[in-house]
Amino acid sequence: MNDKNIQYAQPSDDIQQTPLEGAAPIVADQKSKKATKSNGAAQPTPMMAQFFEIRAVNPGYLLFYRMGDFYELFFDDAEIASRALGIALTKRGKHLDQDIPMCGVPVHAAQDYLKKLIALGHRVAVCEQMEDPAEAKKRGSKSVVKRDVVRLVTAGTLTEDDLLDSSANNYLASLSMIQHGDADFAICYTDISTGEMFFTDVSAEQLSDELARIEPTELIVSEQTQRYIEQNNLLPIAFAGQLAVQPSEIFNSEAASDVLKSSFGEDAQGILGQSRIVRSAIAAAITYIQETQKGAKVPLRLPQRAGDKLMQIDAATRMSLELLRTNRGETKGALRATMDKCVTAAGSRLLSSRISAPLCDAAAITERHNMVGDFVGNSLVTSLLRAKLKSTPDIVRGLTRLALGRGGPREMLAIRSAIQVAAELVGEMSALDLPNEGNQRLIEILQSTPTDLAHEISGCLKDEVPLLPRDGGFVREGFDAELDEFRTLATQSRQIIAALQARYADETGIKAIKVKHNNVLGYFVEVPASHGNKLMAEPLNQTFIHRQTLANAVRFNTAELSELQSKITHASDAAQAIELRIFEELRNQILSKTAKLQKLADALAELDVTSALGQLALEQNYCRPKIDNSNAFEIKDGRHPVVEVMLEQAGQTSFVANDCDLSPQGEQKNGALWLITGPNMGGKSTFLRQNALIAIMAQMGSFVPASSAHIGVIDRVFSRVGAADDIAHGRSTFMVEMVETAAILNRATAASLVVLDEIGRGTATFDGLSIAWAAVEALHENTGCRALFATHYHELTALSDRLDRVSNHTMKVREWEGDVVFLHEVANGTADRSYGIQVAKLAGLPTHVVERAQEVLDILEKRETADVAAGVAQLPLFAERRPTPKPKSDDALKKRVDQINPDELTPRMAIDLLYELKKLSQKHAER
Ligand SMILES: Nc1ncnc2c1ncn2[C@@H]1O[C@H](COP(=O)(O)OP(=O)(O)OP(=O)(O)O)[C@@H](O)[C@H]1O
Numbered sequence: 001m002n003d004k005n006i007q008y009a010q011p012s013d014d015i016q017q018t019p020l021e022g023a024a025p026i027v028a029d030q031k032s033k034k035a036t037k038s039n040g041a042a043q044p045t046p047m048m049a050q051f052f053e054i055r056a057v058n059p060g061y062l063l064f065y066r067m068g069d070f071y072e073l074f075f076d077d078a079e080i081a082s083r084a085l086g087i088a089l090t091k092r093g094k095h096l097d098q099d100i101p102m103c104g105v106p107v108h109a110a111q112d113y114l115k116k117l118i119a120l121g122h123r124v125a126v127c128e129q130m131e132d133p134a135e136a137k138k139r140g141s142k143s144v145v146k147r148d149v150v151r152l153v154t155a156g157t158l159t160e161d162d163l164l165d166s167s168a169n170n171y172l173a174s175l176s177m178i179q180h181g182d183a184d185f186a187i188c189y190t191d192i193s194t195g196e197m198f199f200t201d202v203s204a205e206q207l208s209d210e211l212a213r214i215e216p217t218e219l220i221v222s223e224q225t226q227r228y229i230e231q232n233n234l235l236p237i238a239f240a241g242q243l244a245v246q247p248s249e250i251f252n253s254e255a256a257s258d259v260l261k262s263s264f265g266e267d268a269q270g271i272l273g274q275s276r277i278v279r280s281a282i283a284a285a286i287t288y289i290q291e292t293q294k295g296a297k298v299p300l301r302l303p304q305r306a307g308d309k310l311m312q313i314d315a316a317t318r319m320s321l322e323l324l325r326t327n328r329g330e331t332k333g334a335l336r337a338t339m340d341k342c343v344t345a346a347g348s349r350l351l352s353s354r355i356s357a358p359l360c361d362a363a364a365i366t367e368r369h370n371m372v373g374d375f376v377g378n379s380l381v382t383s384l385l386r387a388k389l390k391s392t393p394d395i396v397r398g399l400t401r402l403a404l405g406r407g408g409p410r411e412m413l414a415i416r417s418a419i420q421v422a423a424e425l426v427g428e429m430s431a432l433d434l435p436n437e438g439n440q441r442l443i444e445i446l447q448s449t450p451t452d453l454a455h456e457i458s459g460c461l462k463d464e465v466p467l468l469p470r471d472g473g474f475v476r477e478g479f480d481a482e483l484d485e486f487r488t489l490a491t492q493s494r495q496i497i498a499a500l501q502a503r504y505a506d507e508t509g510i511k512a513i514k515v516k517h518n519n520v521l522g523y524f525v526e527v528p529a530s531h532g533n534k535l536m537a538e539p540l541n542q543t544f545i546h547r548q549t550l551a552n553a554v555r556f557n558t559a560e561l562s563e564l565q566s567k568i569t570h571a572s573d574a575a576q577a578i579e580l581r582i583f584e585e586l587r588n589q590i591l592s593k594t595a596k597l598q599k600l601a602d603a604l605a606e607l608d609v610t611s612a613l614g615q616l617a618l619e620q621n622y623c624r625p626k627i628d629n630s631n632a633f634e635i636k637d638g639r640h641p642v643v644e645v646m647l648e649q650a651g652q653t654s655f656v657a658n659d660c661d662l663s664p665q666g667e668q669k670n671g672a673l674w675l676i677t678g679p680n681m682g683g684k685s686t687f688l689r690q691n692a693l694i695a696i697m698a699q700m701g702s703f704v705p706a707s708s709a710h711i712g713v714i715d716r717v718f719s720r721v722g723a724a725d726d727i728a729h730g731r732s733t734f735m736v737e738m739v740e741t742a743a744i745l746n747r748a749t750a751a752s753l754v755v756l757d758e759i760g761r762g763t764a765t766f767d768g769l770s771i772a773w774a775a776v777e778a779l780h781e782n783t784g785c786r787a788l789f790a791t792h793y794h795e796l797t798a799l800s801d802r803l804d805r806v807s808n809h810t811m812k813v814r815e816w817e818g819d820v821v822f823l824h825e826v827a828n829g830t831a832d833r834s835y836g837i838q839v840a841k842l843a844g845l846p847t848h849v850v851e852r853a854q855e856v857l858d859i860l861e862k863r864e865t866a867d868v869a870a871g872v873a874q875l876p877l878f879a880e881r882r883p884t885p886k887p888k889s890d891d892a893l894k895k896r897v898d899q900i901n902p903d904e905l906t907p908r909m910a911i912d913l914l915y916e917l918k919k920l921s922q923k924h925a926e927r
Pocket residue numbers: 643654655656657658678679680681682683684685686687811824825
C-alpha cells in the first residue's frame with residue numbers, strides 16, 4: 001500500500017465538482033473551528049449540511065465520511081489523520097472562502113489505517129452511504145446520498161482479527177464510583193470480541209492494582225470519577241489505556257436494572273441482586289457498547305464476578321516480575337512468553353489471564369494441577385492431542401463478528417471445523433488413563449457440541465469460500481435448486497455468447513470479430529478499425545448498432561446481445577440474492593447456538609492451556625507443587641523460569657538451582673525472613689524473583705521449575721527490585737521506593753510473600769540502612785510474612801541474632817587471581833564484602849579508575865567515617881600515579897602477530913592463522 005500516493009477514485013455521488021463550495025455559516029462542530037465562523041452569507045450545500053450535522057453529534061471522533069470507494073476526512077480531522085497516518089493532505093472545495101483540508105483512505109485498506117489511528121489513541125466514527133447513489137439521484141440531481149454513522153471504533157470495542165492481538169484479551173472497562181465518605185468503586189470489564197464480561201468491586205486502595213491486572217485498553221468513566229481518580233493518583237503506573245469520559249447518565253444506577261433486564265432477560269436475576277454500584281458499572285458498559293455498535297447486538301455473556309479468591313499482585317510487582325511484558329514493554333523475555341506453549345490464540349489469551357490472576361483457593365489450584373498432571377503423565381497423548389488442537393480456529397471472536405454482521409462464510413467454516421475437531425479430541429482424551437474430574441468435565445463439553453450444526457454448515461457451504469458474503473459463490477451446488485438454476489442460466493448464457501460470436505463471424509465474414517465485456521458497455525461486439533465501415537453500412541448496420549470508435553477498434557451492440565445481457569445480469573443478481581438469504585438463514589442458525597459454541601470455545605481454550613502447561617512441565621522438567629493452607633514455602637532446586645531458558649538458548653553455562661525455605665520452623669506459626677547478602681552480579685535479584693515467580697506459577701495452576709515445592713497459599717505477592725523514578729507523577733527514585741515500601745508494610749499480611757531488593761539504596765548510607773533495618777523489623781514483628789530481603793548493607797545481618805525468624809544467606813563467589821567468579825549458589829551465612837570493584841572492572845571501567853577505587857576502598861575499610869575524607873585526600877590522584885605495568889606478553893605470540901600483514905591474507909589463510917595463534921596462546925598458558 002502506498003500511503004503517500006493515494007489516487008482518489010471519482011466519487012460516485014453528489015460531490016463530484018468542488019462540492020463543498022459556497023457553504024455557509026453553519027455549524028455546531030466542536031472540532032472544526034474553521035467551520036464555526038460565519039460570514040452570515042451563503043447557505044451550505046446539502047452535502048455540507050449533512051457532513052456538519054453528522055459531525056456535530058459525534059464529537060471527539062475522527063469522522064470517516066464515505067465517498068464512493070474512499071473514506072474522506074475534512075477540516076481538523078484531515079489534518080490530524082494525515083499527520084498520524086503519513087498520508088497526503090489535500091483540499092476539496094472551499095468553505096467560508098477558505099480551502100477545506102481533506103485526506104482520504106481507500107475503503108479496501110481502511111482496516112490498516114484504523115488500526116494505526118486507534119493505536120495512537122484516536123477514536124473514529126465510520127459514516128457509511130446508506131443507499132445506492134442511483135437511488136439518491138432519483139430524488140433529483142442535487143440530492144445527497146443518505147449517510148449515517150454505523151459504528152464508533154474505539155480501542156475497547158474492536159472485533160476484527162487484524163485489529164486485535166490474538167493472544168491477549170482486549171478489555172473495555174467501565175468504572176463507577178460511590179462517594180459516601182470514602183470512595184468505593186465497581187469495575188465491569190468486557191472483551192466484546194469474545195463476549196466475556198466480568199465485574200468486581202474494589203476500594204480506592206485496591207483500584208490501581210485491579211486496573212493493572214485487567215489492563216483495559218479503554219476505561220469509561222464519568223467526569224466526576226475521572227477527576228477523583230486523577231487527583232488521587234489512582235490509575236496504575238504506566239496505564240496505557242484510553243480514558244473515555246462519558247455522560248454521568250450512563251452510570252445512573254436507577255436506570256441500570258432496565259438496561260440489565262433488556263440485555264439478559266430472565267438470566268439477569270442474578271446480577272440484579274448485585275450492589276447498586278456494580279449494576280451501574282455493568283449497565284454503563286452495555287450502554288456504551290450499544291452506542292458504539294449502533295444497534296448491532298454483541299453476544300455478551302452473563303457477567304461473572306471476577307474470582308473472589310485471587311492472589312493480589314500490585315502494579316509495581318507486575319512490572320518488577322515482568323509477568324506479561326518486560327520493563328521495556330516487550331512480550332519476549334517476559335514470563336508469559338516463556339510459559340506459552342499454547343497452540344491456539346484462545347489458549348494464549350486464557351494463559352495470559354491466568355498469569356495475571358493466580359488463585360488463592362488451595363482446592364481450585366490443586367484441581368488445575370490435577371488436570372495438568374494428566375498430561376504430564378501421558379506425554380504421547382499430550383503430543384497427539386496438541387497436534388490436533390493446533391487446527392482449531394478461534395471461533396469465539398468469529399462468532400461475535402457474525403453476530404455484528406461483520407463475519408462471512410469463512411467464520412462459518414471455522415465454526416464447523418471447531419465442532420469437528422472437538423469430536424476428534426474426545427477420542428484423543430479418552431486415551432488418558434483415568435482422566436481427573438476437570439478433564440472429565442472438558443470431555444463432556446466436547447461431547448455435547450452441536451454436531452448437527454456442523455453438518456448443516458458442511459451441507460450448505462463449499463470448502464473454499466470467499467471472505468465476504470457479497471462476493472458470492474460460496475453455497476454448495478445442489479443445496480438450493482433455484483440458485484442452481486440461475487447459476488446454470490448464467491453459465492449457459494456465456495456458452496450462447498460464444499456461439500453468437502461464431503455466428504457473427506460467419507455472417508459478416510470478419511474472422512477477427514469478438515464479443516467482449518466491460519463494466520461500462522456490458523457485452524459488445526468489437527471489430528478491428530479496418531472492418532468498422534463494413535458493419536456500419538447496409539445491410540449489417542441493421543443488426544450492428546454503433547457504440548464506440550477507438551483508435552484500433554470499433555464497438556457495436558446488437559439486440560440479441562442486449563437481451564442476453566439483461567438475462568445474465570438478472571440471473572447473477574438473483575443468484576446473489578439467494579446466496580445472501582441462505583447466508584442469513586445459516587447465520588441465524590449458528591447464532592441460535594451461541595451459548596453452546598461459547599462454551600465449546602472456552603473448553604477448547606482450557607484444554608489448550610492445560611495440555612500446554614503439561615507440555616511445558618515435560619520439556620522444562622518442572623515439578624508439581626504441593627499447595628495447602630499452611631505458611632510453608634519450601635522450594636528445592638528452584639530455578640528462574642525465564643533466565644534458565646535464556647541461558648539455555650544462549651548456550652551459556654546452565655542455570656544453578658537453589659533451595660529456598662521460608663516455612664515456619666518448629667513451633668513457629670509465621671514464615672521466615674531470609675536476608676541475602678552477596679556480591680553485585682552474584683544472582684541475588686534472580687533468586688528473589690524466581691521464588692516470587694514460582695509462587696505465581698504454582699497458584700495459577702502450573703507446575704514449577706524446581707525438583708519439589710511446598711507452598712502454603714499466598715494471598716499477596718510484593719516484589720520490589722531496584723527502583724525507578726516516576727517523573728510523570730512527580731516522584732523521585734527514592735520517593736517511589738518509599739511509597740512502595742509503605743504500601744508493602746501497610747498491606748502485606750501473614751499470608752503474603754514479600755521480596756525486597758536493596759531497599760533504601762536511593763539515599764544516604766545511614767538513612768538507607770536505618771530504613772532497611774526498620775523495615776525488616778516491621779516485617780518480622782508486625783506482619784509476620786514470608787520474605788526475602790537482599791541487601792548490600794552487611795550491618796543488617798546482625799538482626800538475625802535478635803529476630804528468631806531472620807536468617808542470613810549469601811551468594812557464593814570464588815576469588816581467582818584478583819578476579820571474582822560468581823557461583824550463583826545460595827549458602828548459609830553472610831558475605832564479607834560486595835565485590836563492587838571487581839564487578840566494575842568486569843564492566844570495563846578504565847583500569848586507573850578501578851585502581852583508584854580500590855585504594856579509596858582500602859582507606860574506607862580501615863578508618864572511621866570521620867577520617868575518610870582526610871584519608872582519601874592523602875592518596876595521590878590519577879595524574880601522579882605510576883603507569884599501570886603492562887602485562888607480560890608472550891614473545892612468540894607477539895612475534896607471530898607482528899609478522900602478519902592482513903592485506904595479504906586470503907580468508908583461508910586467515911582461518912589457518914587463527915588456529916596457529918590459538919595454539920601458541922595455549923602453549924603460553926601451559927607454561
Ligand atoms: N542461579 C543462577 N544460575 C546461573 N546464572 C545466574 C544465576 N543467577 C543469576 N545468574 C546470572 O547472573 C546475572 C546477575 O544476576 P543478578 O542480577 O540476580 O545479580 P545481583 O546479585 O542481583 O546483582 P546486583 O547486586 O548488582 O543487582 C544474571 O543476569 C544471570 O545471567
